Amino acid sequence: MGPFDWLPHAPLEPLHLGWLAAAGVEVAVLRLDRIDPLISGNKWFKLTEHLAQGRAAGATGIISLGGAHSNHLHALAAAGKRFDFPTVGLLRGHPQDTPTVLDLQAFGMQLHWLGYGGYRARHAPDFWQPWRERYPQLRPVPEGGGGLAGARGCMTLVQQARAQLSGLGWDDYHGWWLAAGTGTTLAGLVLAEAGAHRVYGALAVPQDHGVAQQVGALVQTGFELLDASRGGFAKVDPRLLDFIQATEAASGLPLEPLYTGKALLALQTEVEARRFARGTRLIFVHTGGLQGRRGFSLGFGGSNGTESALKP
Template structure:
């Protein structure tokens, strides 16, 4: 594996929506960094790939579902930069637009079933895969852990460098969806207490986001439930909100993360929990390729 010095730049854009009620909002468009290696997933991968290179690995093995943004970005990166990728997938073999892309990008897939995938946190899980693929570097689900968080620290630097374009001297806080909390932890590390980071949890409390984040950082953030009843739960209110928002501002959203996070912010503003004049940076974490599963009828 060669060195990975590609550092895409995410534009920071003002977002005007009628429900903001005096709150100033700018969106960091990670969805625009690249057509395929999109969103926060690349930033979460950078440190893992650097460690794989240092270890002399010829490629990477990781885990995810049949709509995984993480595996999609990893497979696309493998194809572009010329390293091997193996994906361990949840469930049983079936075709989705994401899976078809993974295969087209050259990722070798193994389907673990549901029980086999649940075992991914057990101490001996990686042993047989290390034996089968001794030259591949294992990356945790979603590119998580301290390495994943460290790779996301640069997002703070990129946003601050663009504040003058908005006419802002400073901002008050960050707002983003939290699936594992890795990106949130990276922002907290980079902020070092300077600005609060709000994480709108796109998954229920029992998915361990709070535990993941507290293992990486202490303080400087606040979590709130935006799961709307469960991971991948998409109700009519959320669908209508996404459609209305896209028509109003032209920013594409997806229903698992960014849509839920922005709707949660709307509820907080309407409840009076965010004061007029507050300046927030909203992180668009990408994941738009996953929308194909919903337009195909996945609920």
């Protein structure tokens, strides 16, 4: 099961927007959305350690969880298709043919729908036992590719960004800003930074979803979480949509409304409130997820980045 020698490159690009210029704050975007047409965003990095540990334990594939628009399951299924290992998805709710689900099926992922109560039981101590018995050859991976293995897989992002600073004319930076769903990528950045730079997580889910506890189980200091959920996960409002469309028109940076759009809007709020001094330099992580835009009737134009066929 692999491969383990594929380490995609995420370009670091300057972001030019009026509200940043007015505040004297510089932002560069680590474009994880550009690493691959289908295995996109932070999901591959979170999977790498799980794949390595699975291979070491003799597993031949992966079984994991997600919803009907899951970026994690989409990247996992695409990786399984491209690199020829079996994948199984345990899905929240009842069968539905979303664009994501249709892709999962096309990529060869075996799907099981758990309902809503069954999915809520995913944190129970005995949740995985029947699935281990049914699929003994597969490695169970937490929702979103989380846990310490997922965080360790994201540590390489710090090295990738630092290697490109000179191309921006930067000799250093002051912190990171990114959306937080499970907090796994954030924890990986904190581990890699080892206190050198602060990591700010814009919560895509309400604070009662336990992200702070999940992150705190992996790292204790060096980060800050801010509520950017705008009332709940997948809650979309006109202010957010207007911001996304205006940002895309002004900068060409593609966003989606669940993670990157909310995270960048939260950054604008903090910048305009003078949270950051003039001269501050931040790295914004574009965590991908553009395929999930297809599940919303938002009137977005342009490509969602998933048209290319899978190729070895």
